[in-house]
Amino acid sequence: MSTPSTYDIIVIGAGPAGQKAAVQGAKAGKRVALIERERGIGGSCVYRGTIPSKTLRESALQLDRLKRAGEVFQFSLKPDMHIATLLSRLEQVVQAHDSFMSQQLRRNGISLLHGRAHFLNDHTIEMQTVDGAQQQLTAGTIVVGTGSRPRSPQEIPVDHEHILDSDSLLSMMYLPQSLTVIGGGVIGCEYASIFALLGVEVTLIDRAPYPLQFMDRELVDQFVQGLEQCGSHYRGECQITQVRWDQVAHVLTTLHDGTVVKSEKMLVALGRQANIEDLGLEAAGVTVSDKGLIPVNQYCQTNIEHIYAVGDMVSGPALASKAMEQGRRAVRHALNLPVGDAASTIPLGIYTIPEMASIGLDEKSARERYKDPLIGRAKFEEVARAQISGASHGLLKMVADPDGDRLLGVQIVGDSATELVHLGQLALQSSATVESFIDNVFNFPTYAETYRIAALDILGQVAKRRAAKAA
Ligand SMILES: Cc1cc2nc3c(=O)[nH]c(=O)nc-3n(C[C@H](O)[C@H](O)[C@H](O)COP(=O)(O)OP(=O)(O)OC[C@H]3O[C@@H](n4cnc5c(N)ncnc54)[C@H](O)[C@@H]3O)c2cc1C
Numbered sequence: 001m002s003t004p005s006t007y008d009i010i011v012i013g014a015g016p017a018g019q020k021a022a023v024q025g026a027k028a029g030k031r032v033a034l035i036e037r038e039r040g041i042g043g044s045c046v047y048r049g050t051i052p053s054k055t056l057r058e059s060a061l062q063l064d065r066l067k068r069a070g071e072v073f074q075f076s077l078k079p080d081m082h083i084a085t086l087l088s089r090l091e092q093v094v095q096a097h098d099s100f101m102s103q104q105l106r107r108n109g110i111s112l113l114h115g116r117a118h119f120l121n122d123h124t125i126e127m128q129t130v131d132g133a134q135q136q137l138t139a140g141t142i143v144v145g146t147g148s149r150p151r152s153p154q155e156i157p158v159d160h161e162h163i164l165d166s167d168s169l170l171s172m173m174y175l176p177q178s179l180t181v182i183g184g185g186v187i188g189c190e191y192a193s194i195f196a197l198l199g200v201e202v203t204l205i206d207r208a209p210y211p212l213q214f215m216d217r218e219l220v221d222q223f224v225q226g227l228e229q230c231g232s233h234y235r236g237e238c239q240i241t242q243v244r245w246d247q248v249a250h251v252l253t254t255l256h257d258g259t260v261v262k263s264e265k266m267l268v269a270l271g272r273q274a275n276i277e278d279l280g281l282e283a284a285g286v287t288v289s290d291k292g293l294i295p296v297n298q299y300c301q302t303n304i305e306h307i308y309a310v311g312d313m314v315s316g317p318a319l320a321s322k323a324m325e326q327g328r329r330a331v332r333h334a335l336n337l338p339v340g341d342a343a344s345t346i347p348l349g350i351y352t353i354p355e356m357a358s359i360g361l362d363e364k365s366a367r368e369r370y371k372d373p374l375i376g377r378a379k380f381e382e383v384a385r386a387q388i389s390g391a392s393h394g395l396l397k398m399v400a401d402p403d404g405d406r407l408l409g410v411q412i413v414g415d416s417a418t419e420l421v422h423l424g425q426l427a428l429q430s431s432a433t434v435e436s437f438i439d440n441v442f443n444f445p446t447y448a449e450t451y452r453i454a455a456l457d458i459l460g461q462v463a464k465r466r467a468a469k470a471a
Pocket of ligand 1 (some may be wrong): 012013014015016017018035036037038041042044045048049050051053054115118145146147148166187275278279310311313319320321322351
């Protein structure tokens with residue numbers, strides 16, 4: 001074996017977390033190696049997650065707009081619609097992303113190496129290429145960002161043809177007539193609402209009484225209503241006793257009460273598990289939790305000071321946005337650069353239809369922390385922009401302290417929620433007052449006006465509280 005190549009930083013995994021870690025290291029003038037086992041770069045985000053699902057979502061929204069304009073144009077979807085037709089833009093999007101990312105890595109002088117990496121000890125990585133060649137690399141700092149894959153529960157026979165997971169779902173040839181989705185988390189809910197809008201009869205099943213347990217209940221209720229308006233259903237508080245393919249045309253899902261849900265296809269979306277098995281973490285002395293995740297501190301340091309873990313392999317939320325921030329943050333910490341406190345205000349964006357977003361405290365957590373917080377509401381139907389777009393179902397909730405002075409959080413459901421939330425994020429980061437939303441002039445017509453309406457709602461409640469106290 002030849003002598004190991006020496007780098008300042010080795011990053012394992014070229015998903016969003018690893019890429020940003022590598023770029024941050026190179027920008028600080030360090031010698032960086034980025035090791036990726038696949039041919040393409042971008043991770044599950046680009047090939048099996050965010051980008052494919054959002055491309056399908058965009059097609060669903062465009063088709064829905066056309067359908068709604070049905071009085072002007074005669075439009076209906078062909079039966080046995082090819083999924084590939086609905087994903088026709090995917091290849092372009094992935095290629096554009098790949099070439100942009102490759103250029104960025106090249107421009108920054110990062111050594112992109114293709115192979116499967118594992119630790120030999122806490123400073124040495126061995127990389128095995130597809131042709132079986134082995135190469136050793138050493139570095140002072142190692143960042144692990146090997147991501148995650150769908151969790152496959154033993155009791156559900158995922159065959160990737162009739163019973164699929166989020167990696168195989170979009171390999172279906174045709175749009176099915178019916179789809180059972182198991183799991184009311186982000187991936188299950190996003191796909192349920194996309195397929196429902198495409199005219200598929202979706203049954204979304206979960207153990208909990210309502211999906212997306214970590215989101216504000218009012219927002220989730222609007223999502224469930226939207227699903228039902230498309231002719232689909234949410235079945236909560238359900239235990240699944242058996243799932244089987246009938247060898248003919250249906251997947252049969254038996255529930256605890258004996259009900260059998262029949263559908264052409266099934267999506268199993270019961271969480272993700274970190275890709276840690278082949279990393280040889282024990283050789284480096286890195287601790288793994290009972291849940292199969294790598295425990296890290298706020299700077300993404302593992303129990304071994306110079307080894308960092310970022311993205312989906314550490315605890316949630318499993319989002320590309322969080323993964324990128326952690327990649328940057330880990331390397332900045334390793335290089336003694338200021339890390340900032342952005343990690344305390346990472347927004348949540350959920351691309352269900354309608355979409356949802358959240359930043360800071362929601363109503364429930366604000367009630368737990370402050371006895372009587374104030375909640376301002378603005379319905380989208382109150383702003384001209386939503387009426388013009390025909391997207392008047394939506395709600396922005398602004399959460400403020402009991403004096404109605406300090407902004408604590410913002411939750412939004414409806415068109416553009418994932419964009420709108422960034423206004424709230426900036427306001428939170430700069431400790432803006434509720435009043436500052438009223439002092440500002442918003443473009444007309446915009447969805448951003450809902451911030452003003454919600455702020456006025458809060459100030460109205462403040463005035464009432466004061467009047468009641470004075471009386
Ligand atoms: C259906 C779906 C929809 C999603 N939608 C969104 C969304 O809308 N917004 C959002 O923010 N997030 C979304 N996500 C989540 C997002 O995709 C992940 O959070 C993100 O990809 C995590 O990035 P990562 O870098 O940690 O891991 P990954 O993207 O999984 O990348 C890890 C990389 O490591 C490589 N690797 C693994 N092991 C090794 C090894 N031993 N040696 C070398 N390389 C290795 C893998 O090949 C891979 O390229 C979605 C996910 C799914 C599944």
